Structure formats: structure tokens, C-alpha cells
Amino acid sequence: MNISRPAVHPVEAPPLTDAAENRPRVRMKDIQGMSGTAGGLALRLCQFAFALAALAVMVSTSDFTSVTAFCYLVAAAILQSLWSLSLAILDIYALLVKRCLRNPRVVCLFAIGDWITSSLTFAAACACAGITVLIGNDMNLCAENHCPSFETATAMAFISWFAVSPSFFLNFWVLASR
């Protein structure tokens, strides 16, 4: 009785839901780098590590507070690292419980968040690059300034932005193609 009960009437339902569940999963699973995949987790950790490196290098210079753009880089790097760390934790959770993060609202939230944080990081990196080039090449004031530190922090911020871009594009792509 225990065996016949589930076998009698819900037989039609499992294959249907199975097919409906499997088709998107297989198509989506192909793209490494999306939220909930090992590639996505690697991207998030990369973003987090480089944003943290940019933050650490910039804060290690004593006089970064005298330039607005450097303070802005610090703020942007803090935001980027917090965002990437949160999504990395979410990815780890999704990988552990084998759930996929493909709810359209969640993907939309990820895409918007990625766009905002990547724009801020990129803007900060560009502003710092402009000032670093101004100090180093245009005014030749590197002797009095921590040019190598500024350059390193800028490069780290650019790499962090470079790692956010695939996440954003994949999320946006998933959102548009659903």
C-alpha cells in the first residue's frame, strides 16, 4: 500500500516537472561564471581579493586623505569588496546545497548591483589613474609622493572592475534571454 500509493496517480507529474526542471538547468549550467557555479564563485573571490588589495594599498599610504579621488577609491573598494564577498558567500551556499540562483528577480538584483559597483570601481580607478599620471608624468612630483602605491592601488581597482564585468554581462544575458 505504501508503494502503490505514490505509483498510482502522480506518475504523470514527475517526468513533466523533471523535464521542465532539467532543460533550463542544462542550458544554464553550460555557462561557467554565472551565479551559483564554481566559475562564478572564482570570479567573485577574484573581485573581492583585488578590491581588498586596492583598499589595503591605498590605505597604507599616509596622505591619501588629501586627494578626494583617492578617498573615493577607498570608498568604492570597500563597497565592491562587501558586494563581492556577499555574493561569494551566496555562491558557496548555492554550491553546497546545489540550488541554482536563477530566479529572474534575483538575477535582476545581481545585474543591477554588479552594474552599480562596477561603474563606481571603474570611475574611481579612472580618477586615480588620471591623478597618478598627472603627478607622475605631467608634474614630475613622484619624489614627494607615493607614486608606486597609488599606481598599484589603481591597477588593483582596474583588475577588480575587469573581474566584475563578466559577472555583470552573464547576469544581464541570462536576464535578457530567459
Next chain:
Amino acid sequence: MNISRPAVHPVEAPPLTDAAENRPRVRMKDIQGMSGTAGGLALRLCQFAFALAALAVMVSTSDFTSVTAFCYLVAAAILQSLWSLSLAILDIYALLVKRCLRNPRVVCLFAIGDWITSSLTFAAACACAGITVLIGNDMNLCAENHCPSFETATAMAFISWFAVSPSFFLNFWVLASR
């Protein structure tokens, strides 16, 4: 008999081809701002006008060549205005001959071009903003510099970038959702 015959077999076919032809056209035509629409042409002209304004204002200052970021803004504004002008001309042609520019390869090219030019314009605007804030707020050197011109050029570049973003997102969306 007349009622029963079409209900038996050919009724299913005509609506199918009709729906297949109509659905993408209606869906695509709805989005103003895409290439080949009046909204798209307006966006392109807006991008072109603001990029040209940024270029003109920056070139009108005599000493912009002494700062690398300002030279970079000039280069980025030239590229942006040329790109936007070309696509505006293409949009005018598409509107006049009533052809739609929805070939996937063409849309892909537009999306890549928009992404590159918008990134360059945004980077230039951010670099100039960083330097303008450094000169004006951090070092209080506005008396010796053309701060209002630099600020205006930066603002124009930001507005131009702001007008490119919808074009890029719409092209990318069309590319992903086809």
C-alpha cells in the same frame, strides 16, 4: 458544414505563421531607442552633440595639452562623436528606407562599439573629474586654471556617456533575447 470544416484541419496553420511573423516585429518595434527607430536617432544625436560640446569646450582652453587626462578626453570625445555621427546617419537611412537594423551581426557590432566608446568616454570623464576636483577643491588652484571650462567639458562627457548607455543596453538586450 462550413463551420465544422475549418475547425477540423487548416484552422491551426494560418494563425501559427501569422503569430510567428507578427510577434517579433511587434515586440521589437515597441522599444524606442533601438537602432533604426526615431528614439534611437534622437539618442545618437544627443550623444554626438554632447561629445562635440565636450570636445569644443576642452579645446577652447589653451593649456589642456599640459594634462594627459585632458588630451585623453579630447581623443575620447572625437571617437565618440565620430561613432555616434556614423550611427545617426545609418539610423536616418534606416528610417528613410524603412529598413530595420536587426541583423544579429550588425546588432553585435553596434553593442561592441557602444561598449568600447562608452567605456572610453566614461573613463575620460572620470579622469577629468578627478583632476578638476584635485585642482579646485584639494589644491585651490582655480585662480590659475580654467576650472569652469574643465568642469563643463567633464559634465558634457558624462552626459554623452549617459546617452550612450541606453543604446548599449538595448542592443545587448536585443542580442541576448533573439
